[in-house]
Amino acid sequence: MPSVSRTHPASTIDYLTMSVRVRFAPSPTGALHIGGIRTALYNYLFARQQGGTFILRIEDTDQGRYVPGAEKYIIEALQWAGLTPDEGVEFGGEFGPYRQSDRKAIYGDYARQLVANGKAYYAFDTPEELEQRRAAEPNFTCNAATRTTLTNALTLPAAETQRRLDAGVPGVIRLLVQPQEEIHVQDLIRGEVVFQSSELDDKVLLKADGMPTYHLANIVDDHLMQITHVIRGEEWLPSTAHHVLLYRAFGWTDTMPQFAHLPLILKPEGNGKLSKRDGAKFGIPVFPLGWVAEKEEDSFPGFRETGFLPQAMTNFLALLGWHPGGDQEIFTMDELIAAFSIEHISKGGARFDYDKAKWFNQKYIQAADNADLARYIRPLAEAKGYKVTDALLTQVAGLMKERVTFLPDFVEQGYYLFEPVRNYDAETVQKKWKPELGPVFAALAELVAGFNPFEGAALEEAVKQLIQEKGLKPGDILPLLRIAMAGTMKGPAVFDTAALLGREETANRLKLALAHFEAA
RNA sequence: GGCCCGUUCGUCUAUCGGUUAGGACGCAGGUUUUUCAUUCCUGUAAGACGGGUUCGACUCCCGUACGGGCUACCA
Numbered sequence: 188m189p190s191v192s193r194t195h196p197a198s199t200i201d202y203l204t205m206s207v208r209v210r211f212a213p214s215p216t217g218a219l220h221i222g223g224i225r226t227a228l229y230n231y232l233f234a235r236q237q238g239g240t241f242i243l244r245i246e247d248t249d250q251g252r253y254v255p256g257a258e259k260y261i262i263e264a265l266q267w268a269g270l271t272p273d274e275g276v277e278f279g280g281e282f283g284p285y286r287q288s289d290r291k292a293i294y295g296d297y298a299r300q301l302v303a304n305g306k307a308y309y310a311f312d313t314p315e316e317l318e319q320r321r322a323a324e325p326n327f328t329c330n331a332a333t334r335t336t337l338t339n340a341l342t343l344p345a346a347e348t349q350r351r352l353d354a355g356v357p358g359v360i361r362l363l364v365q366p367q368e369e370i371h372v373q374d375l376i377r378g379e380v381v382f383q384s385s386e387l388d389d390k391v392l393l394k395a396d397g398m399p400t401y402h403l404a405n406i407v408d409d410h411l412m413q414i415t416h417v418i419r420g421e422e423w424l425p426s427t428a429h430h431v432l433l434y435r436a437f438g439w440t441d442t443m444p445q446f447a448h449l450p451l452i453l454k455p456e457g458n459g460k461l462s463k464r465d466g467a468k469f470g471i472p473v474f475p476l477g478w479v480a481e482k483e484e485d486s487f488p489g490f491r492e493t494g495f496l497p498q499a500m501t502n503f504l505a506l507l508g509w510h511p512g513g514d515q516e517i518f519t520m521d522e523l524i525a526a527f528s529i530e531h532i533s534k535g536g537a538r539f540d541y542d543k544a545k546w547f548n549q550k551y552i553q554a555a556d557n558a559d560l561a562r563y564i565r566p567l568a569e570a571k572g573y574k575v576t577d578a579l580l581t582q583v584a585g586l587m588k589e590r591v592t593f594l595p596d597f598v599e600q601g602y603y604l605f606e607p608v609r610n611y612d613a614e615t616v617q618k619k620w621k622p623e624l625g626p627v628f629a630a631l632a633e634l635v636a637g638f639n640p641f642e643g644a645a646l647e648e649a650v651k652q653l654i655q656e657k658g659l660k661p662g663d664i665l666p667l668l669r670i671a672m673a674g675t676m677k678g679p680a681v682f683d684t685a686a687l688l689g690r691e692e693t694a695n696r697l698k699l700a701l702a703h704f705e706a707a
Numbered sequence: 708g709g710c711c712c713g714u715u716c717g718u719c720u721a722u723c724g725g726u727u728a729g730g731a732c733g734c735a736g737g738u739u740u741u742u743c744a745u746u747c748c749u750g751u752a753a754g755a756c757g758g759g760u761u762c763g764a765c766u767c768c769c770g771u772a773c774g775g776g777c778u779a780c781c782a
Contacts (some may be wrong), residue, residue: 216782248779314780317779318779325709358780359780394780402769421711421776422776425777450775460776497722506719511720512719512720512721512722512728514730521738534712535774536774543718589746592745661741662741677744681742
């Protein structure tokens with residue numbers, strides 16, 4: 188009879204004395220999806236709160252899926268989001284290397300140790316042979332019921348197995364899953380989840396190319412790096428049974444990390460989890476940073492390029508699947524850290540709500556310091572060819588921040604704060620302009636030209652007085668004044684705009700607008 | 708198909724056996740601003756279904772339906 192090893196409760200004492208160590212372990216297979224950022228965020232929040240360590244490990248064991256630039260992207264994205272790792276690739280640490288391809292030698296030894304202990308075995312079936320079996324037998328999987336019909340160390344004479352190994356015949360190492368066992372996983376979010384080992388397959392641990400599979404590398408690294416909590420996506424829940432089996436096989440159950448499986452982020456509309464293609468499909472960013480590919484159609488903008496403040500994105504993501512209770516919506520990073528708790532993570536999938544994301548951004552822009560906003564606006568303004576000063580940008584920020592959603596809105600909606608008016612709103616001109624207003628405009632221009640100091644409130648008072656003297660109402664002139672300054676009926680208070688533009692430019696715009704009105 | 712997870716307003720969620728089921732986004736109306744936006748106010752709308760357990764169930768249990776994930780020498 189196979190020996191039945193049971194999960195014995197991990198000695199909780201260890202967790203009380205051991206400092207928290209969590210890791211974010213993405214594969215460099217392309218741009219990091221917003222769901223990945225959320226996973227990183229939760230790990231980060233937990234680490235910070237517990238006074239623990241947040242580690243970045245790169246899981247690049249699949250050479251076929253490796254995408255150049257992806258690792259750099261991941262690091263940049265984490266830093267932009269304010270989730271800088273304490274340890275990991277590019278960040279150093281005592282437990283490196285942190286890139287699995289650089290740890291290749293380690294895994295083979297551990298896999299062979301399992302073979303030596305009878306917990307794993309060599310298997311020589313080729314991918315093609317297995318594919319044929321799967322095609323022929325609907326529910327075929329490699330396990331206790333089928334492994335005796337396959338080509339492996341359990342069915343081959345010992346001498347033949349050795350001959351193949353010596354000859355370098357390609358083969359893999361598979362976990363020997365004992366049937367008839369119950370595997371209990373204690374998930375911090377979902378409670379106890381039970382699996383029947385007879386339903387599990389003999390997972391490949393070491394591939395024919397000598398690289399480990401996710402399962403092996405993950406367990407070995409989490410153990411070696413002394414990871415205390417594994418916070419990852421729900422898609423890993425089914426394979427957690429295998430992971431528990433691996434901890435048992437290695438004899439590491441005492442220090443096995445605690446698991447927390449996060450709910451998935453769902454598409455904005457329709458069914459299924461959010462995917463890479465949804466960005467293009469719905470015309471919204473689903474990545475933190477843009478991705479620049481050789482082909483135009485493979486490139487896309489991210490939250491950053493769309494004009495999100497990183498804090499707005501993280502606040503939005505934090506609440507997508509987690510809530511501390513209470514009515515608070517806006518949280519600083521420090522508040523998130525203080526309030527975070529794994530227990531309050533929801534179980535059900537959360538739909539990606541772009542409207543909510545936009546609202547957060549708007550709120551964060553409104554609340555931001557003008558000088559801080561100026562730093563974000565500068566590159567956008569310079570890209571348009573505007574020559575700007577910090578003083579100007581700070582003023583623009585102050586004038587516009589209550590009416591924008593994205594950072595680029597400052598220079599797009601508020602373009603007339605940087606360059607001449609491009610066109611005048613015809614409808615307003617038609618409705619408000621009368622030839623007899625010409626002299627009034629001339630008087631206005633004169634007033635402006637001699638107005639000193641050129642300050643908004645005082646100018647407003649003077650202009651309104653002038654309007655009154657001419658026997659007109661503010662409503663007769665102010666809309667036209669606005670059109671002269673901005674060309675549109677949308678925007679900041681006219682006199683604030685004029686003050687920002689300065690006396691000379693204001694007078695100039697009055698003159699240009701008058702010419703336009705009279706020609707119309 | 709098999710295994711696993713899930714299910715409160717359209718969306719994100721609160722509630723941890725006793726509430727007129729609360730908040731936020733969105734939407735609608737109003738207010739403020741002689742523009743737009745902001746602000747503020749009001750409205751809108753929910754416990755998938757069926758059985759239990761209980762004095763009492765959104766909350767616990769079972770079933771069904773629906774949704775999702777996994778089922779690779781991918782992670």
